[in-house]
Amino acid sequence: MKGNRGLIYGIIGLISLGFVSIANLNLGSVPIPLSDTLKILFQGSTASTEYTWEYIILNYRLPKVIVALLVGSGLGLSGLFMQTLFQNPMAGPYVLGLSSGASLGVALLIMGGGALGISTGNLLSSHWGLPIAASVGSLMVMLAIVAAAFRLKNTMKLLIVGIMFAALTGSVVTVLSYFSSSELLQRFVFWTFGSLGNLSSVDLKVLLLFWIMGIGIGLFCLKNLNALLLGEKYAQSMGVNVIRNRWLVIVATSFITGSITAFVGPIAFVGLAVPHLVRSFIPTSNHFILVPNVMVYGALLMVVCDSIAQLPGSQHILPINAVTSLFGAPVVIWLLLRKRKLNF
Amino acid sequence: MDTKPLPAALSTKALSIGYSKKPLFSNIQLSFDKGELIGIFGINGSGKSTLLKTLSKEIPPVRGQVFIQGKDSVSFSAKEFAKELSVVLTHPSFSENLTVKELVSLGRFPHNNWLGILSDKDKSNINDALSQMHISALSHRKCAELSDGQLQKVFIARALAQNTDIILLDEPTNHLDLHFKFQVFNLLKQVASQQKKVILLATHELNMAMQICDKIILLHDGKILNDTPEELIRGKHLEKLFPSDRVKFKEEAKIFQFQFKDFKDSK
Incomplete structure (x- = not known):
């Protein structure tokens, strides 16, 4: 019964995702008729469409929509995995401190050089500087969390360790911000706004590769995650290798x-x-049932947020991070008010 | 022709249990056959849960071995072991979105494939478990909406759906009213004798356990006694169990009686 409901909602979500994605492709500072957008999308270049339009759709708007799909589906899935792993409805990728780790990496690259008297100019100006710094930051926190996960058998303790890491990295970022010049601080703040449209084709391929690896590992854990709905002790009594499973979920999420x-x-x-x-x-x-739906609706939410961020009819683009929070926070508050209790 | 006797369903050899290499009890020799309901009794903190955790491989023994059908429990893989022994824990935590049937279905975890798809055999096992615990009518209810007594039956049904020869239960009648306690004991006895399972339950309900269990394990004064209720009575082991002379064991009724002070006189 629930399987059918999941399937119906999944199909509704997918169809909506298709429409919203096409609408998103049609949005932007350069107005392009919908019929031409569809022609470019499904037939490639046609004689009747302008080359500039083609370039905008295929090289700018389409990659941005693909990034939105990967980001929304990936973050939704990570959130679901964390909530089950920690048996806590408040868990999410942020709780593990992974994003804070990435922020620390970027903050060190942009502002740390000045504060420490080291030149990071070359790396900063290269195309790879920010992603490498953020990845190294995330990875460092991930390794620390994995080391803690190895020592701590209790997931609540691990959750607290994650929050402590977030606080720790956050405070280092604050100290760096305090000592850095206004120009560098501005640059860092722009990165924290988030942007779906700054990826090169190589970046997109790297992101896709990590996404596939993460999702692949995650799908392997689905049955075990169902057993974890009764807690780690029951899962263990039903034959789940709890420690290995926890590692896999953490690596996938990271x-x-x-x-x-x-x-x-x-x-x-x-x-x-x-x-x-x-x-x-x-x-x-x-x-x-949940995983496919969380991925579809995560992607849908992200594409909708990106469409809102473009402020249709204006020349301005809002920071995507601000839009997801503007949209996400009321949703969570509404859910809290509507439901007696949030579940994991 | 000589037939070799079947190995005991669950047995231990020179088993020492405890934490951090510090034994709580040493040299425990237990042996249970299929069809037996065994009550484990001891005061709070006496080591009932430690014994159950050691038998279920949640914690390793300090020394010695646990055997399942004559085979060292260490030699079982996690999945193989889950097909031999299931548990019902105290303080269950669970996702409150789960319905009764979904929770009981999780008992089939060690038996089904990596996608968790339920076969016809899985489904019939689940339905049997629900009907044995008399909770078929609750199948589609959310577990979060159930009373403590109903929830306990759901978790026992989950263990039954796991379809193992051995079931260990840690204080399954805690927080239940007298009627539910009576029901749970009855159902466990029925399952043990009709389905030929070994069921061990840690309990504080010594009066009920004495009436219905085939054997009682007494954890008292640093020693473990394991015998039938009749033998324990004959050996006068129950009289010294409580440090108060106002808790008395009545042999003929197989129950403990409490003599409360008459506070009216002290006014």
Whole structure:
């Protein structure tokens, strides 16, 4: 019964995603008729369309929509995995401190050089500087969390360690910000706004590779995650290798969140809000039903947020991170008010 | 022709249990056959849960071995072991979105494929478990909406769906009213004798355990006694169990009686 409901909502979500994505491709500062957008999208170059339009759609807007799909689906899935792993409805990729780690890496690159008297100019001006710094930051936090996960058998303690890491890296970023010049600080702040449109084709391929690896590992864990709905002790009694499973979920989440944060900036709220949003209309905990829906609706939410961020009809683009929070925070508050209790 | 006797369903050899290499009890020799309901009794903190955790491989023994059907429990893979022994824990935590049937279905985890798809056999096992616990009517209810007593039956049904020869239960009648306690004991006895399972339950309900269990394990004064209720009575082991002379064991009724002070006189 719930399987059917999951399937119906999944199909509705996919169809909506198709429409919203095409609408998003049609949005932007350069007005392009819908018919031409569709022609460029489905037939490639045609004689009747302008080359500039083709260039804008295929080289700018389409990659941006693909990034939005990867980011939304990836963060939604990471949020769901974290909530089950930690048996906590408040868990999300942010709780593990992965995004904070990425922020620290970027902050060190942009502002640390000046504060420490080291020149980071070359790396900073290169195309790879920010993603590498963010990835290294995420990876360092991931390794620290994995080391803690190896020592700590209790997931609540691990959750607290994650929050402590976030606080720790946050305070280092604050200290760096305090000592850095206004120009460098501005540059860092721009990165924290998040952007779906700054990826080169190589960046997109790297992001896709990490996304596939993360999702692949995650799909391997779905049955075990269902057993974890009864807690680690029951899961263990049913034959789950709890420690190995925890490692796999953490690695999958790190791959997804780390790569997304590196290339797109810290995107808040999607990881936390999407699983709750999906559970509000598909009331199940079965990961085989939840995962496809969380990915579809995460992607849908991200494309919608990106469309809003473009402020249709204006020349301005809002920071994507601000839009996801503006949208995500009321959703979570609405869910809290509507439901007596949030579940994982 | 000589037939070799079947190995005990669950047994231990020179088992020492405890934490951090510090044994709580040493040299425990236990042996249970299929069809037996065994109550484990001891005061709070006496080591009932430690014994159950050691038998279920949640914690390693300090020394010695646990055997399942004559085979060292260490030699089982996690999945193989989950097909031999299931548990019902105290303080269950669970996702509140789960319905009764979904929770019980998780018991089939060690038996189904990596996609968790339920076969016809899985489904019939689940339905049998629900009907044995008399909770079929609750199948589609959310577990979060159930009373403590109903929830306990759901978790026992989950263990039954796991379809193992051995079931360990840690204080399954805690927080239940007298009627539910009675029901749970009855159902466990029925399952043990009709389905030939070994069921061990840690309990504080010594009066009920004495009436219905085939054997009682007493954890008292640093020693473990394991015998039938009748033998324990004959050996006068129950009289010294509580440090108060106002808790008395009545042999003929197989129950403990409490003599409360008459506070009216002290006014």
